Amino acid sequence: MKHNINLAKINQCLCCHSLASRRHFLQTLLPGAAAFTILQSAAPARAETHQTKALVLSCIDFRFLTAERYFLNRKNLWGEYDWTALAGASLAITGFPHPSDAEAFWDQLDISYRLHHIHKVIVIDHQDCGAYAMMIDSNLSKDPERELQVHTDYLSRAYWLIRNRYPDIEVELYLATLKKAEFQPILPIQITGDR
Incomplete structure (x- = not known):
């Protein structure tokens, strides 16, 4: 029995069913990774101290x-x-x-x-x-x-x-x-x- 493999389906994105290339993947991943790195290095927000009775x-x-x-x-x-x-x-x-x-x-x-x-x-x-x-x-x-x-x-x-x-x-x-x-x-x- 001979199995045919459709290479187009292997490279298909599971969430949107369009062809995803390595370049497309990196183009979408890098801005998010850069933003994540910047956010991690930023000082955490600190709430002003309030006192109630x-x-x-x-x-x-x-x-x-x-x-x-x-x-x-x-x-x-x-x-x-x-x-x-x-x-x-x-x-x-x-x-x-x-x-x-x-x-x-x-x-x-x-x-x-x-x-x-x-x-x-x-x-x-x-x-x-x-x-x-x-x-x-x-x-x-x-x-x-x-x-x-x-x-x-x-x-x-x-x-x-x-x-x-x-x-x-x-x-x-x-x-x-x-x-x-x-x-x-x-x-x-x-x-x-x-x-």
């Missing part, structure tokens, strides 16, 4: 955005903070709805700490949170006393997780009310294994 973690709920900004301005932060929003805020630090939510928070905190030299983390939960309704109890917001306790538990967990990783960072916890958008400070409780 805090990293704020809040829920994604749009109902609280304006009130949160107003609250943070009243705390004399005036936009000098990094802001991360994850569904459930403190609940996200525990890995709700996925472990990647907690990873995202820790990544943002680390970047904010190293890049912007923050000294404080502010975690803001709110009443009538859909993430808490999904994770804990769909009727949670109907029992304000229980709702406060559940948020206090998760905010406290967030507090201790942050303090264990970053002992030099101050952590403030708040629960925003739905009706008047007041920000109630939450004092962390000691979390035990049975909770």
Whole structure:
């Protein structure tokens, strides 16, 4: 059996199906290689060092955005903070709805700490949170006393997780009310294994 080899097909470019000669190959390769060499020898860009006062973690709920900004301005932060929003805020630090939510928070905190030299983390939960309704109890917001306790538990967990990783960072916890958008400070409780 005799095999015929089509030499034109051997020299054919696989991506555009045109004949590629050695000269064409070198003509297209050399400018890219020269640019790559020049870019490698250039000094890397350096971002200007900025310092902010805090990293704020809040829920994604749009109902609280304006009130949160107003609250943070009243705390004399005036936009000098990094802001991360994850569904459930403190609940996200525990890995709700996925472990990647907690990873995202820790990544943002680390970047904010190293890049912007923050000294404080502010975690803001709110009443009538859909993430808490999904994770804990769909009727949670109907029992304000229980709702406060559940948020206090998760905010406290967030507090201790942050303090264990970053002992030099101050952590403030708040629960925003739905009706008047007041920000109630939450004092962390000691979390035990049975909770």
